Amino acid sequence: MPTSRKPVEVGARRRAAPIETLASLPLFFPLQGRRIVVAGGTDAACWKAELLAASGAQVHVYAENLTPAFQDLIASGTDGRHYTHHARPWSADCLQGAALAVADAASDGEARAFHCAAGAAGVPVNVIDNPPYCQFQFGSIVNRSPVVIGISTSGVAPILGQAIRRRIETLLPASLQDWAKLAGRVRQRVMTSLSAGLERRRFWESFTDLAFSGQAAPEEDRARDLLPRIEAGSGSAGGRVTLVGAGPGDAEYLTLKAVRALQGADVILFDDLVDDAVLELARREAKRMLVGKRGGRESCRQEDINDLMVSLARRGKNVVRLKSGDPMIFGRAGEELERLRQEGIPASVVPGITAASAMAAALGISLTHRDHAQSVRFVTGHSRNGDLPDTVDWKGLTDPATTTVFYMAGRMAARISERLIREGRHPDTPVRVMTNISRSDAASWAGPLAGLGEGVDGLRTAGPVLIAVGEVLAERSMAAAEGACDSGTSDDQPATAFG
Template identity: 70%
Template sequence: MGALSVLPVFFSLKNKQVLVAGGSDAAAWKAELLAASGAEVHIYADTLDPVFSGLIEAGSPSGRFVHHQRPWGLDVFATRALAICDAENNGEAKAFFCASRAAGVPVNVIDNPPFCEFQFGSIVNRSPVVIGISTNGVAPILGQAIRRRIETLLPQKLAGWAKLAGDVRQVVLEKLAPGPQRRVFWERFTDWAFSGREALDGSQDASDLVERTALAQGARQGSVTLVGAGPGSADDLTIKAVRALQGADVILFDDLVADDVLELARREAKRMLVGKRGGRESCRQEDINDLMVDLARKGKNVVRLKSGDPMIFGRAGEEIQRLRDESIPVSVVSGVTSAAAMAATLGVSLTHRDHAQSVRFVTGHSRHGDLPETVDWTGLTDPATTVIFYMGGRMAGRISARLIEDGRSASTPVVVMSGIGRQGERRWAGCLADLEAGMSEIDPLGTGDPVLIGVGEVFVGLAARSDRHNHAGEDGCVTAKALG
């Protein structure tokens, strides 16, 4: 194990006496925290701030407050488990620190690290689940930011499930065999705890839960969750997606899914690449379907992790139908689709009321590798419609020609983006007439990396904003060079 700046411990204060010196708001906050932990808090101060007075009057649901209307002295440290002081100056801080040390009582002088033997840190409270976060006093704002991130991941109802876990533990020991049987129960219990539902109430309900689980274990069936990973960065994941990754036994992921997204999965989960890329050797959809069915029948919780949103050009319909045909439970967790990420990155509203009253998402090619003929191409020429082509890189020239042929203006603004939200993001902006040339700038080697093509008046002026070296063509079309 690497070096630890502090030792994280969880110390019971129930029915223990704690000393708080000072009557300030800061001292009140520490006193409230200590009493919430079950301590008997002895406060030494001539006067109390109104906040502190109100706290003492209201009382604590777990501990209690005792106010001594006098300053602290050497006689107040005996029998105390902890000592906290809001000192008025360094002289008082040093005196309190030395007195606490002499009495053998751990000491904390508020906001004065040289006179602290312990820190409070930031707390996420789902008691009996309590999470403490320490930066060893050097970055409290960072600690608060970490706490906020954890808060978003833990449902409020987790507290009830954690309490139930304590109530049901003895029943599990008595009725379930050690090893796989108990492990299966606790895995299911954890899934329920993160499901958002209310915890069961009462020991009889808990006992029935164990009985039902024991009877069902012989026929345990897995499930499949289709999860959208967003366009790239793990920051774009939804909380629900993170929870699904944390509960997965197996993750079948596309090769466009970023590594930092996979890092959020539970350590024990098996990761299997099933990437599908146009124009490249890749897994057949039928093989992916068979693999999901096989794993679920073996009792695995499977996450099918897809770039963007699984319900937007993600073959989700085919996968859901196959799983339903096999009577395998399937659910979907939405993700940020690439078009939305592109709009956010560019700062462009796809339905800006001055330019567009509708937006259409269109596949850039058919299953046969040609332009999709079932698309209403004439409808795509409406100047009040923003059109986003997915997977249209290899068809860029033909898309441009078809739209112009069917009536869309050759000077219609266009943007092409590759690697949206990733370190290697590239973009080109110009006119519909120059789309094929722009595509060659985005992908000069013809690698066929996925791109998004946006067509519409909402992108007007984007080229001018993108590059100071723009030039105007003979048709008045402004073109920006590809930017890495």
């Protein structure tokens, strides 16, 4: 019988990792009213001049000739942006007192000369598309000013930087700009009316939830009605608990809502199977506590976990109960939610990608392919006492039009095979076994139902095992012969890692 352990705060290994080496340090440099020198009249120089002027700089352009686009930009002077054109080449004296210097040099010699002159004047310099002569780079920008996001690849992959920018653009609602401006207007009121620490952070978390809800920011005259309501909702002394699905392992399977929950947590109670990369997405100040529950191993009692969630929430903490997969599928979430309801503690659930879905994605199969299966069943691989579950309709699981996925089934594999065959499932029914799905040490076995026990033994894994049984898996049986992901059905053939 597995022994019990108490929830413990994790050591350094499971804490947020130290900052990795940076290729460059991202800084946000106010340029309002500062003098900037741009040398060159090309379209590339024009784009840099426009960007600098948008930051409030006074841009001085040194070039004998300007492209039509550059001429139009300077002539427009929109939104109070300040440009001064000096119809002559740049010289060392024009760099004196400048905050930044940018040039589109016609030759390597000019680039070197501009770089040296700027260095002598003590001015940070950038020569466009010439990294050896750049002391700083212009990254890709996501503009929701006053929210500004800069993306840099240190000049080695600008197209990649642009692709990252497009990804981020899709995640941020257009209304975020207005919410950020509103935050600036109410910041002083929050500082004076709410106490430092938990009370203020709760306010800003509630404010942020509204900002990302997609609704428009209120006008100035309506903001007064909105803010007291946020204060009232966020000023409660009580905490809350969020059950979050961490998915099967790979941190990229997390939902955006799960990431936001992790970044707002005071305390994270996480399972053994949660990958370190998932914890890396939490805010660095959050306390991380291991409350691992593993079948057949030393585990925390569910009662202790429930007590800990209640205790932390009553102390005003924002608690995230982080579970592998989806907390609502074999995650004992029902017991935890019931206890929280009894204690009157607010609780919510953020679903995760369950292991069966990740398995189907990894194999490239549909668990409900219309030619083979009209239903799918998720079945626990063992009962509360560690035996085969006796309340399962085993006869119903022999339906050839049903795909059955057994969770936590490694130790019961041989008995599952025996029981299904005894109830009428054909011994040659295709089976697929996967362990550590979506992780670097993932492994797979494919074969007939009759060989299931030996197949699982051959994987030699201590990780979670998922067993899928059904005709939909027959389409992938040829993958073993093609060398795709499979470990084969013989005992002497080792499992193949993939993913």
